[in-house]
Amino acid sequence: MIRFSLICDSEHEFEAWFRSSDDFETQKKRGFVDCPSCGSHKVEKALMAPAVSTARKQEKVALAMGEEQRRMMTQMKAMAEKIRANADYVGDKFAEEARKIHFGEADQRGIYGEATLEEAKSLAEDGVDFMPVPVFPDEQN
Numbered sequence: 001m002i003r004f005s006l007i008c009d010s011e012h013e014f015e016a017w018f019r020s021s022d023d024f025e026t027q028k029k030r031g032f033v034d035c036p037s038c039g040s041h042k043v044e045k046a047l048m049a050p051a052v053s054t055a056r057k058q059e060k061v062a063l064a065m066g067e068e069q070r071r072m073m074t075q076m077k078a079m080a081e082k083i084r085a086n087a088d089y090v091g092d093k094f095a096e097e098a099r100k101i102h103f104g105e106a107d108q109r110g111i112y113g114e115a116t117l118e119e120a121k122s123l124a125e126d127g128v129d130f131m132p133v134p135v136f137p138d139e140q141n
Contacts, residue, residue, distance in 0.1 A: 008035035095119035
């Protein structure tokens with residue numbers, strides 16, 4: 001898809017997306033392109049500066065993404081640490097214990113542990129609220 005800056009004969013400027021330049025020309029000839037402000041079908045492509053991606057801009061984007069990823073990882077690690085510090089570890093009995101808590105057969109409390117994919121699917125089908133806790137390579141239970 002290509003975004004074109006367009007202008008009508010009343011000098012209203014607007015943007016529209018087309019599959020290609022030929023697609024714009026075909027739609028224009030068939031009367032499908034009109035100004036959203038005045039409805040004029042006398043529409044032309046306006047001059048527009050190309051979006052040039054420089055090495056410096058790419059580096060800034062990469063650094064910003066790296067910083068955002070580091071920030072998110074820090075937050076995820078803090079969340080996992082908080083869960084581990086404030087919840088009971090139930091090991092591979094997680095699904096069983098979560099179901100007991102959900103159905104009122106055990107006291108309400110925070111727990112964490114391990115569950116198989118099948119156990120997790122079954123918990124979700126039973127309406128049990130849970131979420132995976134991320135495990136990072138440098139962490140141990």
